[in-house]
Structure formats: C-alpha cells, structure tokens
Amino acid sequence: MLDIRLIREQPDFVKERLATRGGDDAAKIDEVLRVDVERRRAETQLQQFNADRKRLSKEIGGKRSRGESSEELEAQVRAIGEEIARVTSDAAAGEEQQKNLLLGIPNLPHPQAPIGRTAAENPVVRSWGEQPQFAGEVLDHVSLGAKLQLFDLERAAKLSGSGFICFTGAGARLERALIQFMLDLHTQEHGYTEMSPPFLVRRDCMIGTTQLPKFEEDMYGLEENQLFLAPTAEVPVTNFHREEILAASELPKKFVAYTPCFRREAGSAGRETRGIIRVHQFDKVELVKITTPESSFEELEALTADAERVLQLLGLYYRVIELCTGDVTFGSAKTYDIEAWSPGQNAYLEVSSCSNFMDFQARRMNLRCKDAEGKNRFCHTLNGSGLALPRVFAALIESGQQPDGSVRLPEVLHRYFGAAEIR
RNA sequence: GGUGAGGUGGCUGAGUGGUCGAAAGCAACGCUUUGCUAAAGCGUCGUAGUCCAAAAGGCUACCGAGGGUUCGAAUCCCUCCCUCACCGCCA
Numbered sequence: 001m002l003d004i005r006l007i008r009e010q011p012d013f014v015k016e017r018l019a020t021r022g023g024d025d026a027a028k029i030d031e032v033l034r035v036d037v038e039r040r041r042a043e044t045q046l047q048q049f050n051a052d053r054k055r056l057s058k059e060i061g062g063k064r065s066r067g068e069s070s071e072e073l074e075a076q077v078r079a080i081g082e083e084i085a086r087v088t089s090d091a092a093a094g095e096e097q098q099k100n101l102l103l104g105i106p107n108l109p110h111p112q113a114p115i116g117r118t119a120a121e122n123p124v125v126r127s128w129g130e131q132p133q134f135a136g137e138v139l140d141h142v143s144l145g146a147k148l149q150l151f152d153l154e155r156a157a158k159l160s161g162s163g164f165i166c167f168t169g170a171g172a173r174l175e176r177a178l179i180q181f182m183l184d185l186h187t188q189e190h191g192y193t194e195m196s197p198p199f200l201v202r203r204d205c206m207i208g209t210t211q212l213p214k215f216e217e218d219m220y221g222l223e224e225n226q227l228f229l230a231p232t233a234e235v236p237v238t239n240f241h242r243e244e245i246l247a248a249s250e251l252p253k254k255f256v257a258y259t260p261c262f263r264r265e266a267g268s269a270g271r272e273t274r275g276i277i278r279v280h281q282f283d284k285v286e287l288v289k290i291t292t293p294e295s296s297f298e299e300l301e302a303l304t305a306d307a308e309r310v311l312q313l314l315g316l317y318y319r320v321i322e323l324c325t326g327d328v329t330f331g332s333a334k335t336y337d338i339e340a341w342s343p344g345q346n347a348y349l350e351v352s353s354c355s356n357f358m359d360f361q362a363r364r365m366n367l368r369c370k371d372a373e374g375k376n377r378f379c380h381t382l383n384g385s386g387l388a389l390p391r392v393f394a395a396l397i398e399s400g401q402q403p404d405g406s407v408r409l410p411e412v413l414h415r416y417f418g419a420a421e422i423r
Numbered sequence: 424g425g426u427g428a429g430g431u432g433g434c435u436g437a438g439u440g441g442u443c444g445a446a447a448g449c450a451a452c453g454c455u456u457u458g459c460u461a462a463a464g465c466g467u468c469g470u471a472g473u474c475c476a477a478a479a480g481g482c483u484a485c486c487g488a489g490g491g492u493u494c495g496a497a498u499c500c501c502u503c504c505c506u507c508a509c510c511g512c513c514a
Contacts, residue, residue: 040472040473040474043472043473043483044473044474044482044483046483046484047472047473047474047482047483047484048482048483050482050483050484051482051483053494053495054442054483054495056494056495057441057494057495058441058442058495059494060441060494060495061440061441061442061494061495062441062442064441064494065441070494071494073494074494074495075494076494077494077495078494080494081493081494245433245470374451374452374468376470
C-alpha cells in the first residue's frame with residue numbers, strides 16, 4: 001500500500017513511477033485523490049460535531065449535578081447526534097473507499113529498476129557454473145521420473161486431479177533430502193531462524209502480503225471459516241509480526257520456513273505445465289526478512305546470494321535476472337529472479353524470486369519498528385524462495401543423468417539422501 | 424462441542440454511566456546530586472487521524488472487534504473473536 005501522503009504531495013511523481021509498470025494506474029491516483037478530499041472534509045465535520053457534543057454533554061452533567069434543568073441542552077445534543085450519524089457514514093464510506101483503492105494500486109518500482117514492458121526485457125545480472133553437456137540423448141525429468149519411478153502424475157490425478165504430484169520411493173526421499181539440506185544450510189550457515197508455520201491463514205494476512213484482494217482467483221480458500229491455503233510461506237512468516245512495533249536494534253529478522261504451497265494457477269492451463277514444473281501444490285523453502293528502511297536493499301543482495309548458494313552447492317548452472325518495471329510483481333519495488341538451467345527442456349526454470357517490498361507490505365500489516373530516537377516507522381519486508389522444490393528437483397535429475405539412465409547426485413546431498421546416485 | 428472466568432497503555436493493575444486517554448506501581452528515557460557504581464529527587468514517557476503554508480498548538484478517535492441504549496459509554500445490552508480453567512471428543 002502506498003502512503004496516501006506521498007500520493008497527496010507528489011501525485012505526478014507517483015503517476016510517473018507507476019507508468020513505468022505499463023498499467024493504467026494514473027486514473028486510480030486521480031480517483032484516490034478525489035476520495036481523499038471528500039473523506040477529509042467529512043472527517044473534519046465529524047470531528048467538529050463530536051467536539052460540540054462532548055462539550056455540551058459535559059455541561060449537562062454539570063447542570064444535573066447542581067440540580068438545574070438541562071432539557072434545552074439535551075435537545076441540542078440530540079440534534080447534533082443526528083448530524084453525527086449522517087456524517088459518520090460519509091466518513092466511514094470515504095475511508096473504506098480510499099482503502100480499497102489504495103489496496104489495488106501497485107508499489108512504485110525502484111528508481112534504478114530497468115525500464116521495460118515484458119519479461120523479454122529483463123536484463124541478465126550474472127550467471128554461474130557451466131551449462132552441462134551430454135554425449136547422447138537428453139531425457140527430461142518426466143521421462144527420467146517415470147524410468148526411475150520418482151513420481152507418479154497419473155495416479156496423483158486420481159487423488160486430486162491434474163496438476164498434483166505424488167512422489168514415490170527414491171523421489172520422495174530426494175524431495176525430503178532437498179528440504180532438509182536447504183533448511184540446514186540457511187539455519188546453520190546463513191543465520192536464519194527456522195519456522196514451521198500454519199498452512200492455513202486468515203484473510204487479513206493474505207491482504208498484508210498482497211495476495212488479496214487482487215489475486216483471489218489464484219488462491220484456495222475455505223469459505224466456511226474464511227481461511228486460505230497459503231500460496232507461499234511468505235504469508236504466515238511475514239505476517240508473524242504483523243501489528244507489532246519491533247525495536248530497530250533487533251532487526252533484521254531472518255526467517256526460513258519449509259511449507260507446501262497451494263496455488264490454483266487459474267488461467268495458466270497449458271502454459272509450462274509439462275511434468276512437475278507448474279502444479280497446484282508444491283514444496284518450497286522460503287526466506288523472509290524484516291529490516292529497517294535503511295538496510296533493505298543490501299539485505300536483498302544478501303538474501304539473493306543465500307538463495308543462489310543452494311544452486312551452487314547443488315552444482316546447478318543458473319542465471320540471475322532483474323525484473324524490469326513492466327514485469328516486477330504487484331507489491332515489489334525490486335526483484336531478482338534466479339533461473340536454473342533445465343537440460344531436458346533446454347530452458348531456464350524460475351526457482352526463486354527475491355523481492356524487496358520496502359514498506360509496501362508493512363504498511364498493509366501495520367508492522368513498524370522503533371528507531372533509536374523512539375520514532376516509529378514502517379519496516380521493510382523481503383522474501384525469496386530458497387528454493388522452490390519441484391523445479392530444483394527437475395533441474396537436478398536432468399543435470400545429473402548418466403548414459404545408463406541413472407542419476408548422479410551432488411555431494412552435499414549424499415548424506416541427506418543416503419546414496420550418491422539414483423538407479 | 425459444553426460450562427465457567429477473563430480481554431484496559433511496554434508490563435502489572437485500578438477504574439460499573441459524566442472534565443477518564445484513563446489512578447498507582449514497574450520498566451524505559453532525560454536532568455540533578457556523586458570520585459565510580461548504587462540510591463535518591465525532579466521531569467518526560469501510547470497510537471493514529473485531522474485542522475494550520477509550516478512549526479507551535481488545537482481538535483477528534485482508540486480501554487479485544489463490530490453494533491445498540493443514552494444528552495453522555497472503558498463502564499449498561501447484543502453479536503463475534505481471542506485467552507485461561509474444567510468436562511467431552513480426538514491424531
């Protein structure tokens with residue numbers, strides 16, 4: 001959520017920044033400004049009426065205690081009460097309207113963000129490793145998975161429909177090994193605190209981290225009790241401190257959490273849906289940081305490096321791209337995507353998206369920090385996958401495939417998996 | 424799921440219709456005293472919105488949330504949420 005004060009004071013600047021996203025947000029800014037004027041007018045009126053009522057009511061109290069008549073005053077206050085009822089609903093409606101508008105306006109992209117309209121314009125920041133070369137035929141993860149019986153998509157469909165995975169045997173064990181490896185790496189070497197949060201979250205949390213109200217069609221919800229299946233651990237973990245005031249001295253907070261992630265993927269049927277790379281439920285290890293406003297951008301670099309380290313230790317070839325203004329997600333000011341190379345698809349797979357939301361989420365969840373002078377400010381929040389499992393799984397088995405059909409595993413996984421290869 | 428007790432400022436805790444945004448204590452911060460520490464004394468010490476060109480200052484709202492009664496609600500009534508205790512059920 002953008003600061004209404006910023007919009008009020010520098011509307012042209014805000015429109016300019018939003019225009020780089022390519023959407024039509026200028027009209028929303030004008031609308032929110034119009035509502036803001038009305039809202040404040042109603043609020044000022046309401047305050048005046050309230051002040052009058054308060055003053056007169058006290059006079060009534062005084063008169064009564066002295067045994068004097070107060071009927072005239074009471075009639076006056078009753079009349080004010082009617083005005084108050086009227087203006088209150090105006091003010092409440094204005095506030096509601098303003099809030100709804102603000103919730104629908106995306107974050108301002110970082111001033112240095114690359115300008116562009118589509119993913120094609122995202123610059124590559126760096127790449128790591130060597131693209132693996134194979135002498136013979138290269139199998140993709142679907143063929144490899146079938147051969148080695150690592151997962152079963154047909155039978156998973158019997159359970160839950162298309163878009164679900166059932167890992168089996170060595171596949172299930174590899175999935176577990178990867179989770180364990182990532183959690184240990186981030187907690188033991190990168191200083192993150194492990195969390196194991198609820199997978200069902202309240203509506204307010206989904207609003208806090210910007211999944212709602214805009215993307216409701218992509219979420220699984222449980223109508224009866226108004227809970228949602230978290231589409232990422234970002235939701236429960238970032239909201240952990242919602243509505244709190246943290247001491248700046250205890251920041252940054254660094255959390256890592258493994259959770260399954262639930263996504264309806266409405267509208268993406270047929271797109272990159274082969275195998276296990278786009279599914280309705282997948283495992284992910286997520287990194288979350290809560291920082292002071294000053295340090296968030298350097299923390300973003302560190303967080304991205306922490307995520308990259310997973311791929312480096314797994315020995316997977318990857319590249320990092322920065323999202324251009326037209327591709328950066330709704331709440332983010334700056335995002336790096338990490339893409340692992342998939343030999344089977346001859347393409348890069350997005351395995352992590354590391355974003356700095358600045359105060360955009362914090363404002364929605366009223367998450368603040370108190371600095372040394374005792375001043376309260378909104379925190380900055382960041383997150384990034386560290387990493388998304390199925391795609392890493394796919395890249396890993398495709399990259400490690402050997403001519404005899406077996407899969408060689410990187411050394412870091414040996415003790416977690418219990419063997420050096422899958423055959 | 425049932426019954427009972429509760430939810431007040433960073434914490435403890437008073438306050439059952441009228442200058443209560445809220446006593447008191449603790450914690451915190453500042454100053455004074457002091458050779459240092461300790462102790463003592465004094466002072467400051469919630470959040471947000473709004474008015475004003477801005478500062479100073481004013482005003483309003485907030486005592487779990489939302490409604491209601493009343494001239495006036497932290498206080499009375501209703502609904503909901505949460506916490507605790509006991510009972511039932513259960514991985």
